[in-house]
Structures are given as structure tokens and as C-alpha cells.
Amino acid sequence: MKNLIAISLAALLAASLSGCAQDSMMMRQGSMQGGAGMKGGMDMKMMDTNNDAMISKEEFMKHHEAMYDKMKKGSNGMVSVKDMQMMMHDMMMQK
Numbered sequence: 353m354k355n356l357i358a359i360s361l362a363a364l365l366a367a368s369l370s371g372c373a374q375d376s377m378m379m380r381q382g383s384m385q386g387g388a389g390m391k392g393g394m395d396m397k398m399m400d401t402n403n404d405a406m407i408s409k410e411e412f413m414k415h416h417e418a419m420y421d422k423m424k425k426g427s428n429g430m431v432s433v434k435d436m437q438m439m440m441h442d443m444m445m446q447k
Contacts, residue, residue, distance in 0.1 A: 360436045364416065
């Protein structure tokens with residue numbers, strides 16, 4: 353069971369880091385001026401709660417904990433791998 357949780361969180365983190373890298377590149381190119389994010393994608397401005405144009409570990413973790421809290425969970429309070437994969441697929445389709 354611990355392995356399942358670890359794998360799920362690792363998959364979420366990998367998807368998030370991929371989105372962060374894309375958002376970071378877009379920010380450097382000026383595509384996200386004025387707080388406009390990628391449609392349906394991760395908005396770096398949402399994570400940067402103190403507006404210092406940098407994402408701290410605390411800001412990153414709070415954002416992703418909030419994402420996890422919004423996810424569909426089973427009666428055991430956990431997210432299934434299937435639901436995690438569906439969510440990641442949906443996120444990729446929106447970009």
C-alpha cells in the first residue's frame with residue numbers, strides 16, 4: 353500500500369514538474385505577462401503566493417497539497433492509480 357502511494361505521488365510530482373518547466377519557459381519568453389496562464393494548465397502565478405517571481409518549496413507543496421485535497425478519493429481516503437492516471441491525462445489534454 354505504501355508503494356502505491358509513493359508511486360502515485362511520484363507520478364503527480366513528475367507531471368507537475370513537467371508543467372512547471374513548460375510554464376517557466378513560457379514566463380521567460382513573456383507569454384504569461386499580467387498573470388495570464390496556460391489555458392487549463394498550471395499557472396505559476398497561483399503558486400507564487402508572495403509574488404517574488406520564485407517558487408519556494410513551501411509554495412510548491414501547498415499548491416500540490418491543495419490539488420491532492422481536491423482529487424477523488426476512495427472510502428479509504430486514498431487516490432487510486434487509475435484516477436491519478438485519468439487526472440494526469442485530462443491535464444495533458446487541456447494544455
